Amino acid sequence: MGIKIPCPNCGPREYTEFTFGGELRDLESPDPDADFRRVYLRENVAGVQTERWFHAHGCRRWLTLRRDTVTNRIDGLA
Amino acid sequence: MGSLDFEGRAVPIEEGDTVASALYRAGVRTFTRSLKHHRRRGPYCMSGDCASCLLTVDDQPGARSCATDARDGMRVKREEGIPSAEVDLLAITDRVRWLMPVGFYSKTFIRPRFTWPLAERVIRSFTGLGHLPVDRMPARKPTRNLRTDVLVIGGGIAGLAAAVAAARDGASVVVCDEGRLGEALAPGPALERIRALGSEVRALSSVTLLERHTAIGVYEGPLVPIVGEEEVVRVDPERVVVATGALERHLAFPGNDLPGVWLGRGAVRMAAVHGVAIGSRAVVVTGTPEAADHVRALRDVGIDVLAIVPEGQAELLPDGVRAAPDAILVAAEGREGVRSVTLETGRGERRVACDALVLSAGRDPRDALLRMADGVEVVGAGDVVWPGCTLDEAVESGTLAGAGSTPVLREPEVAPTPTGGYVCLCEDVTAGELERAWEEGWRSSEILKRYTTATMGPCRGALCGRLLSSFAAAGATAPAAAGRTTARPPGRPVALEDLAAGIHETIEKRTALHERHVEMGGRLDWLGAWKRPLHYGDPLDEYRAVRERVGIMDVGTLGKFLVAGRDAATLLDRVFPCRVDDLTPGRSRYLLALDEAGYLMDDGMLCALDGGRFALTSTSGGADRMEAWLRNWADRLDLHAHIVNRTSMLGAINVAGPRARELLQALGAEGVDAETMPHMSHAEIVVAGVPCHTMRVGFVGEVSFELHHPRSRGVELWDALLQAGAGLGIRPHGLDTLDVLRLEKGHVYLGQDTLPDDHPGKLGLGWAVAMDKPAFVGKVSLERMSSFPLERKLVGLEFEGEPQRGVPLYLGDRVVGRVTSCARSEALGREIGLGWLRAVDGGFPSSLRAGDVPARVVPRPFYDPEGARLRA
Numbered sequence: 014m015g016i017k018i019p020c021p022n023c024g025p026r027e028y029t030e031f032t033f034g035g036e037l038r039d040l041e042s043p044d045p046d047a048d049f050r051r052v053y054l055r056e057n058v059a060g061v062q063t064e065r066w067f068h069a070h071g072c073r074r075w076l077t078l079r080r081d082t083v084t085n086r087i088d089g090l091a
Numbered sequence: 092m093g094s095l096d097f098e099g100r101a102v103p104i105e106e107g108d109t110v111a112s113a114l115y116r117a118g119v120r121t122f123t124r125s126l127k128h129h130r131r132r133g134p135y136c137m138s139g140d141c142a143s144c145l146l147t148v149d150d151q152p153g154a155r156s157c158a159t160d161a162r163d164g165m166r167v168k169r170e171e172g173i174p175s176a177e178v179d180l181l182a183i184t185d186r187v188r189w190l191m192p193v194g195f196y197s198k199t200f201i202r203p204r205f206t207w208p209l210a211e212r213v214i215r216s217f218t219g220l221g222h223l224p225v226d227r228m229p230a231r232k233p234t235r236n237l238r239t240d241v242l243v244i245g246g247g248i249a250g251l252a253a254a255v256a257a258a259r260d261g262a263s264v265v266v267c268d269e270g271r272l273g274e275a276l277a278p279g280p281a282l283e284r285i286r287a288l289g290s291e292v293r294a295l296s297s298v299t300l301l302e303r304h305t306a307i308g309v310y311e312g313p314l315v316p317i318v319g320e321e322e323v324v325r326v327d328p329e330r331v332v333v334a335t336g337a338l339e340r341h342l343a344f345p346g347n348d349l350p351g352v353w354l355g356r357g358a359v360r361m362a363a364v365h366g367v368a369i370g371s372r373a374v375v376v377t378g379t380p381e382a383a384d385h386v387r388a389l390r391d392v393g394i395d396v397l398a399i400v401p402e403g404q405a406e407l408l409p410d411g412v413r414a415a416p417d418a419i420l421v422a423a424e425g426r427e428g429v430r431s432v433t434l435e436t437g438r439g440e441r442r443v444a445c446d447a448l449v450l451s452a453g454r455d456p457r458d459a460l461l462r463m464a465d466g467v468e469v470v471g472a473g474d475v476v477w478p479g480c481t482l483d484e485a486v487e488s489g490t491l492a493g494a495g496s497t498p499v500l501r502e503p504e505v506a507p508t509p510t511g512g513y514v515c516l517c518e519d520v521t522a523g524e525l526e527r528a529w530e531e532g533w534r535s536s537e538i539l540k541r542y543t544t545a546t547m548g549p550c551r552g553a554l555c556g557r558l559l560s561s562f563a564a565a566g567a568t569a570p571a572a573a574g575r576t577t578a579r580p581p582g583r584p585v586a587l588e589d590l591a592a593g594i595h596e597t598i599e600k601r602t603a604l605h606e607r608h609v610e611m612g613g614r615l616d617w618l619g620a621w622k623r624p625l626h627y628g629d630p631l632d633e634y635r636a637v638r639e640r641v642g643i644m645d646v647g648t649l650g651k652f653l654v655a656g657r658d659a660a661t662l663l664d665r666v667f668p669c670r671v672d673d674l675t676p677g678r679s680r681y682l683l684a685l686d687e688a689g690y691l692m693d694d695g696m697l698c699a700l701d702g703g704r705f706a707l708t709s710t711s712g713g714a715d716r717m718e719a720w721l722r723n724w725a726d727r728l729d730l731h732a733h734i735v736n737r738t739s740m741l742g743a744i745n746v747a748g749p750r751a752r753e754l755l756q757a758l759g760a761e762g763v764d765a766e767t768m769p770h771m772s773h774a775e776i777v778v779a780g781v782p783c784h785t786m787r788v789g790f791v792g793e794v795s796f797e798l799h800h801p802r803s804r805g806v807e808l809w810d811a812l813l814q815a816g817a818g819l820g821i822r823p824h825g826l827d828t829l830d831v832l833r834l835e836k837g838h839v840y841l842g843q844d845t846l847p848d849d850h851p852g853k854l855g856l857g858w859a860v861a862m863d864k865p866a867f868v869g870k871v872s873l874e875r876m877s878s879f880p881l882e883r884k885l886v887g888l889e890f891e892g893e894p895q896r897g898v899p900l901y902l903g904d905r906v907v908g909r910v911t912s913c914a915r916s917e918a919l920g921r922e923i924g925l926g927w928l929r930a931v932d933g934g935f936p937s938s939l940r941a942g943d944v945p946a947r948v949v950p951r952p953f954y955d956p957e958g959a960r961l962r963a
Contacts, residue, residue: 015312040727048871052687067719075726084466085311
């Protein structure tokens, strides 16, 4: 597999330089029930997902991008 | 040119020889025995596609001898056969095939059940294609990464034309070929074109040519791993052009696997490139425009040729060639090799004596790499997309592909339906077995593949894939059932060492004191990526030193961070559950890191520095995660904070024991007295001339100072401590001692005493959480969980006996928990431990059994519960 991640600081780099941070989630929830869903449940979409990556072996910054989970095509930074 | 060693016999090598050509010239005919039926096999394709010439070359089993350069001193042997490939007693399996019917794994030795493990051992000893060398590790191949605009796989005419076209457009180009340019071709127009294009490509500085480099697959990205003899190259191209050509069509008829049956281009390569006549009388099945050239090349080395020609094509043959027009090949016969073939003519069957049978009947695109690249930027060129194309068309399609267009795929002619013999040579699957499988109801190519294992051998379906689909097409009603089976990487056989190239590189982290630990007899072991001392020979003495005198420990592995910037305090307050705003410079606080579910991720110490900066520590294993975690929240919350991971910049030594203070004072440390530096305070203090950020902490339960110092001065500090402490009875100690010391204080080891879904309340760490803070990560989850009854918690335990760590805790005969830590406490004179306990009928039982040992729940900490020694 060879996914190239467009790091805004370092340019396109191989995904193995990064740590996956999961799908982007809200920071807060309106009520405890919504918070339960926010914390425990994932959309797990088969399609374009907005997600977090940490450039652990590079600039050590986080970035948010859109990736198609079926094709691994990256649709730019979010 | 030298010679290679073939089973103890010297075989001379000529210029340009592969292992296969050298052996064949020397008279070797049986190269290997087939997988299941132990039939003789010999060179067939001479293009690296089939598995009929696999040999063990320099201890490496499964080498394709036709694609391996012969070298002086090479050791070559055949692996299969008992006692040898030449005289193989296991050839009896060919006579008792009923023992191994198609799908026999699913049918035979099933009942009674105990028979299968026995039968499997026997069968395994009969099958296989060589033996792995178990007594040596292969040399590790280096990997390199190569980024390029265009990767061209295949250095034939189309591939080279593509490279030239791409380079002309200003692109950087990598061309790889399994062999060397033109090496498999007889002199002629094709070779001339390759030579001309080859020199053009070599002259271009933007083109990198990799010969004897095999592309093994096209992965998404695209990413193409290429295996060379000395290296593995990961190519990361923008575009891929697959120009792997075509191979001569494999036909299935009775006797088609005998040594002496050749694919046309293979026979020609032997004759015209290596100068080896494959026999004296050859029957050639012609069907392609190229076949006339094959006949000519074979005649040129003195082979008497009889050509089977389709209707109306006899005039294409060179003059004087005997032709059998309209004859149909029925079967080949022979024991050790082809001795005759049977032809069906208009006037009945006729047997023709010969010692070679050459198949020049059609060409099949070698398109596995193209087909496995679904959804990837890959185009084909040459025979792959335009099967049977002319040299001009090859250049045309290559130029198109190289310039960024996609040559439109032309469907190859359909392969003839198998009539008998071996459809799949690698896995020994006959046409009859396919028919039987069909009768059993396996009626599509994908299902037939899985049931019979046809196409699953080393050739990866290169030869048999189309035959399998044409077989399915003959019977199937739905077109999908007759399609080609899915192509997947690897497209070529790959050695395990090539797959392992560049990975499994173990990172061993060492602290600055590593050499000292080794010199002092420390027993080191892995803890995560770190090598750390467990003890230095006498753990009990190390323990006594800390409790009674003074001990030092290398804690340089701890995660160490500096958090600064305008919003540093806000970030820490918002992320961690402890209070941050009331922490004044010079004070420290125990810190938990919770995830959003309120579960414990890590713990450490937080020290407020002046100027709104903070020093932070984490566990040794949690350092990387802590950094990522903090950076994530700073980013998500849009806070202005700098997070500096100082883990490898700083060393740390913990000095603990009743005489720890005395030791530091002896080394000139000022301000370490109990009033100036109480428990949970920190200061910059110079110890033995080394500037140390000194923290008074209490993991071991004695007066203790953690000295964080520049890594470069670690050895100096360590030596000074040991020297000055000699009179005080100082000892260095390792993790074994630390385990007992912290257990006596009831402190948990994250990961050992905790479970992934532990919130602080379950661990008795609720005091470290400021629920009155407006917000911190995990707060909402903790609030929600606070309304649930506590279903289990971590408790302190006392034992009457010595339990094993991990044993269940019983209440009567019910399992109600588990022991997570236990040790003999010398200070207390009894066995203590920590363990998980489940609530029983709304309460927590106190009288239990740990395995066979009586156990009692007791309050923590066990040692110095008031903390008088800690705070002294």
